[in-house]
Amino acid sequence: MSIEDATVYVVDDDISVRRGLERLLRSAGHRVVTFASAREFLDRRDIASPSCLVLDIRMPGQNGLDLHESLAADGRDMPVVFITGNGDIPMAVRAMKAGAVDFLAKPFDDKELLEAVRQAIDRSSRARRPSPAPRPTPAQREASGS
DSSP states (O other): OOGGGOEEEEEOSOHHHHHHHHHHHHHTTOEEEEESSHHHHHTOOOOOSSEEEEEESOOSSSOHHHHHHHHHHTTOOOOEEEEESSOOHHHHHHHHHTTOSEEEESSOOHHHHHHHHHHHHHHHHHHHSOOOOOOOOHHHHHHHTO
16 A cells, blocks of 8 residues: 555644645645544545544644544544644543554654654554455364365
8 A cells, every 4th residue: 555545634723734734744645635623524524545634632622532532433433643732641641542643742843743644544554454364273174174
């Protein structure tokens, strides 16, 4: 799976952060779609696969942690890289326990974000690969005459 086949969704209420992330991610070869709010993202029904979500924690309305939890509850779970300018340890622990790939404090290093996005896309790609058929046990082979 190449990065060109994946989509990175960015949800952040700050337009300058969205634009900066979009430029950075596109320069690294990613397809990028941005959203100004959790509601705007939730209204989007055609989420590509594989994909990942770069998600701000503190936003007006629904925050990033709640969005992540509601996506999981709706069966729309996807790997998330959280970003925040106002994070704390309990928030980071909650994000990681909920399955986040990473939790980055703004300002973060571009390479650090790109590596977290790569890991998230890898996780998304692996989750969508069909599992190999289980190998029959010796007893099952004997019963089937193989």
